Amino acid sequence: MANILELTDVVKTYQTTKAVDHVSFSMPRGSIFGMLGPNGAGKTSLIRIITRITQADEGRVLINGMPLNDDHPEDIGYMPEERGLYKKMKVGEHLIYLARLKGLTEKAAKDSIQHWMEKFEISDWWNKKVEELSKGMQQKVQFIATVVHKPSLIILDEPFSGLDPINANLIKDEIDNLRTEGASIIFSTHRMEQVEEICERIVLINRGQNVLEGGVQEIKQDRKKNLFRYHIKGELPAGILEGKEVIDHMNGSLTMRFTQERDSNLFLKSLVDAGAYVQGFEEILPSLNEIFIQTVREQGMTIEEPLNTPS
Amino acid sequence: MNKLWLIIKREYLSRVQKKSFILTTLLTPLAFLVFFIFVGFIMSYESDEANKIAIVDQDNMLKKAIKDDGNTFFSFPNAPLDTLKAQVARGEYNGVLVIPPLSDIQTKDHKLFYYSDDQLSLDVENAIESAVSSRIRDHKIATMNLDPQVVESLKTSVEIDPEPIEEDGEDISSMRTAIGAGLGFIMGIMMYMGVFIYGMMIMRSVMEEKTNRIVEVMISSIKPFQLMMGKIIGVGAVGMTQFLVWIILIPMVSVLVNLVFGFEPQQMQSPGMGAPQMDPDDMQGMVMMAMQELGSIDWWVIVPLFLLFFICGYFLYASLFAAVGSAVGDDIGESQSLTLPISIPVLIAFYIMMVSVRTPHSTLAVWASIFPLFSPIVMPARLAFDVPWWQIALSLVLLIGTVIFFVWLSGRIYRIGILMYGKKVTLKELGKWMFYKG
Numbered sequence: 001m002a003n004i005l006e007l008t009d010v011v012k013t014y015q016t017t018k019a020v021d022h023v024s025f026s027m028p029r030g031s032i033f034g035m036l037g038p039n040g041a042g043k044t045s046l047i048r049i050i051t052r053i054t055q056a057d058e059g060r061v062l063i064n065g066m067p068l069n070d071d072h073p074e075d076i077g078y079m080p081e082e083r084g085l086y087k088k089m090k091v092g093e094h095l096i097y098l099a100r101l102k103g104l105t106e107k108a109a110k111d112s113i114q115h116w117m118e119k120f121e122i123s124d125w126w127n128k129k130v131e132e133l134s135k136g137m138q139q140k141v142q143f144i145a146t147v148v149h150k151p152s153l154i155i156l157d158e159p160f161s162g163l164d165p166i167n168a169n170l171i172k173d174e175i176d177n178l179r180t181e182g183a184s185i186i187f188s189t190h191r192m193e194q195v196e197e198i199c200e201r202i203v204l205i206n207r208g209q210n211v212l213e214g215g216v217q218e219i220k221q222d223r224k225k226n227l228f229r230y231h232i233k234g235e236l237p238a239g240i241l242e243g244k245e246v247i248d249h250m251n252g253s254l255t256m257r258f259t260q261e262r263d264s265n266l267f268l269k270s271l272v273d274a275g276a277y278v279q280g281f282e283e284i285l286p287s288l289n290e291i292f293i294q295t296v297r298e299q300g301m302t303i304e305e306p307l308n309t310p311s
Numbered sequence: 312m313n314k315l316w317l318i319i320k321r322e323y324l325s326r327v328q329k330k331s332f333i334l335t336t337l338l339t340p341l342a343f344l345v346f347f348i349f350v351g352f353i354m355s356y357e358s359d360e361a362n363k364i365a366i367v368d369q370d371n372m373l374k375k376a377i378k379d380d381g382n383t384f385f386s387f388p389n390a391p392l393d394t395l396k397a398q399v400a401r402g403e404y405n406g407v408l409v410i411p412p413l414s415d416i417q418t419k420d421h422k423l424f425y426y427s428d429d430q431l432s433l434d435v436e437n438a439i440e441s442a443v444s445s446r447i448r449d450h451k452i453a454t455m456n457l458d459p460q461v462v463e464s465l466k467t468s469v470e471i472d473p474e475p476i477e478e479d480g481e482d483i484s485s486m487r488t489a490i491g492a493g494l495g496f497i498m499g500i501m502m503y504m505g506v507f508i509y510g511m512m513i514m515r516s517v518m519e520e521k522t523n524r525i526v527e528v529m530i531s532s533i534k535p536f537q538l539m540m541g542k543i544i545g546v547g548a549v550g551m552t553q554f555l556v557w558i559i560l561i562p563m564v565s566v567l568v569n570l571v572f573g574f575e576p577q578q579m580q581s582p583g584m585g586a587p588q589m590d591p592d593d594m595q596g597m598v599m600m601a602m603q604e605l606g607s608i609d610w611w612v613i614v615p616l617f618l619l620f621f622i623c624g625y626f627l628y629a630s631l632f633a634a635v636g637s638a639v640g641d642d643i644g645e646s647q648s649l650t651l652p653i654s655i656p657v658l659i660a661f662y663i664m665m666v667s668v669r670t671p672h673s674t675l676a677v678w679a680s681i682f683p684l685f686s687p688i689v690m691p692a693r694l695a696f697d698v699p700w701w702q703i704a705l706s707l708v709l710l711i712g713t714v715i716f717f718v719w720l721s722g723r724i725y726r727i728g729i730l731m732y733g734k735k736v737t738l739k740e741l742g743k744w745m746f747y748k749g
Binding site for chain 2: 048051052053073074076078079080082083084085086087088089097098100101102142145
């Protein structure tokens with residue numbers, strides 16, 4: 001079974017609004033998967049279906065090829081967008097409680113928590129009350145609570161919202177480690193640029209519908225416009241741009257479009273031959289943000305909320 | 312099941328280990344005692360000023376003998392009224408009491424005159440009136456040449472002793488009725504307090520979880536219904552613990568206070584209020600009888616039944632409070648308007664309970680103790696009065712059915728409510744949530 005998660009025609013309706021409208025996608029085991037879309041697109045509704053917080057009205061959800069059942073929550077680690085802790089509980093006690101609710105024994109929970117607390121260098125917090133911790137500290141505790149039971153599927157809903165850069169990097173690194181150890185990770189966010197470099201596969205959701213699904217590189221390659229950027233020091237050789245399509249030229253950065261990809265290299269050669277000093281050369285691939293907006297327009301849909309609104 | 316147990320444990324321990332819980336549990340019995348001692352002190356408080364009263368007994372009816380009462384001292388100086396008045400003005404006496412001769416030995420109203428610049432306090436006035444009136448009575452008995460013993464024998468104390476019609480029926484004394492009423496009242500009060508204190512505790516805790524945003528983490532591991540039940544059972548256990556501690560502590564503390572202060576409960580009834588002083592022999596007899604009656608009550612029937620009604624009533628109302636808590640989040644004002652519909656039946660039941668201990672077999676009491684929203688409070692109040700078995704059985708069957716229905720209903724509201732943010736909730740809205748799909 002190659003896919004850890006498979007959704008087929010999942011529908012969820014709240015009163016009058018269709019929060020999830022026939023969404024299908026599959027997620028290969030051991031991958032980092034991005035679920036992207038603006039606020040209110042239906043991402044959280046989908047996650048709540050996968051985590052068995054709510055039930056789908058229609059459609060099928062398979063985890064490791066099995067329809068969702070009561071044992072699955074123990075194999076899922078979920079960090080909700082709105083996350084909190086019991087303020088009066090001590091950190092160690094709290095983590096043990098959450099781990100035991102995920103089916104760990106007292107001892108296994110303790111071992112795993114100590115391991116993670118050492119990793120995050122917060123072992124001395126064990127007896128501190130949650131309310132004594134700063135917000136950044138609480139986020140570390142929440143992350144530990146999400147992964148403490150070694151789930152094979154980890155779902156992070158807007159994991160970086162409200163996270164300081166240090167913690168964000170820490171968590172990115174740990175996500176990588178967990179993936180290497182065999183976990184599959186879903187990132188759900190509306191900040192597409194944040195996950196561009198982490199995710200291998202993505203699904204784009206808008207208004208409850210699946211807009212686009214696939215590998216990040218393939219999607220970008222499919223939608224690239226043969227744009228290339230050259231960084232050149234000094235003046236351009238005269239007349240070299242004749243008959244070429246220039247998109248942008250300023251401050252020694254030259255952006256060109258070619259009908260054939262290989263023409264970019266020919267142009268590079270002609271630049272070098274003409275005596276220009278080329279410091280850099282790169283292909284410009286569209287960002288996921290651009291792809292999302294373009295795809296939504298092509299499909300004749302509207303976006304409910306502007307992208308990139310920091311939450 | 313294992314996870315439900317974990318939740319119950321956390322809900323229980325997190326409360327029981329709190330300093331505030333330990334303090335309230337230990338200090339409440341003390342506070343009660345201090346309160347009662349204080350009230351007793353206030354009630355028995357008499358004017359602490361000494362009252363010196365000169366009596367001018369124009370017909371010498373009092374024979375120059377009258378008992379001093381508390382801080383009031385009487386004297387019979389041989390001086391004319393005007394001299395005495397001057398002495399009052401100088402402060403040697405607080406006042407002069409003039410007892411005019413009786414116009415007729417058979418007169419029933421007699422006016423005394425009191426000369427003073429100070430107002431007589433109600434207590435002192437009562438004391439003087441009763442002292443003088445009993446002396447005048449003696450005077451009349453003597454003047455009319457009556458035998459005091461004959462006069463005494465005119466008094467008859469009447470008491471009704473209920474007897475059963477059938478011969479094998481239980482002979483119930485009126486003492487039994489009083490004890491039953493007291494017992495019923497205590498059980499009713501406990502139910503009423505239990506429902507409110509612990510229901511509110513559950514509601515606040517659900518609101519906190521929702522505001523805290525811990526709830527979504529929780530229900531990704533367990534079902535909302537488990538979380539709600541765990542909370543209800545855990546808090547219920549907290550309540551049981553508290554009651555148990557109080558049941559043990561209150562008698563202990565009162566015994567201790569008795570030993571230390573030599574404090575007798577009778578003293579709390581103020582003698583100055585004109586309460587009839589009880590003959591010590593009578594008192595002892597009463598206590599003996601009360602003990603006997605207490606022993607004859609079927610504790611093995613009443614206590615388990617009370618617990619059963621208590622648990623049912625608790626689940627019924629606690630689940631409703633949980634549902635309200637889940638619906639409102641952090642809005643205290645909104646929670647108040649939504650708890651009102653829950654409080655009303657509890658309050659009505661409480662008032663019916665108060666009436667039911669006096670008339671335990673009235674139509675109102677019988678039907679209120681069968682109606683499931685009232686029965687947890689009203690039925691325990693009637694248990695000491697030999698309630699027919701069919702009534703208890705019918706009441707319990709209806710109650711348990713209602714409990715199951717309400718817990719289910721609250722679970723439906725709860726599971727939607729805890730994930731619903733930023734929406735003003737109305738009762739109509741709550742009604743709709745019951746029919747939402749998972």
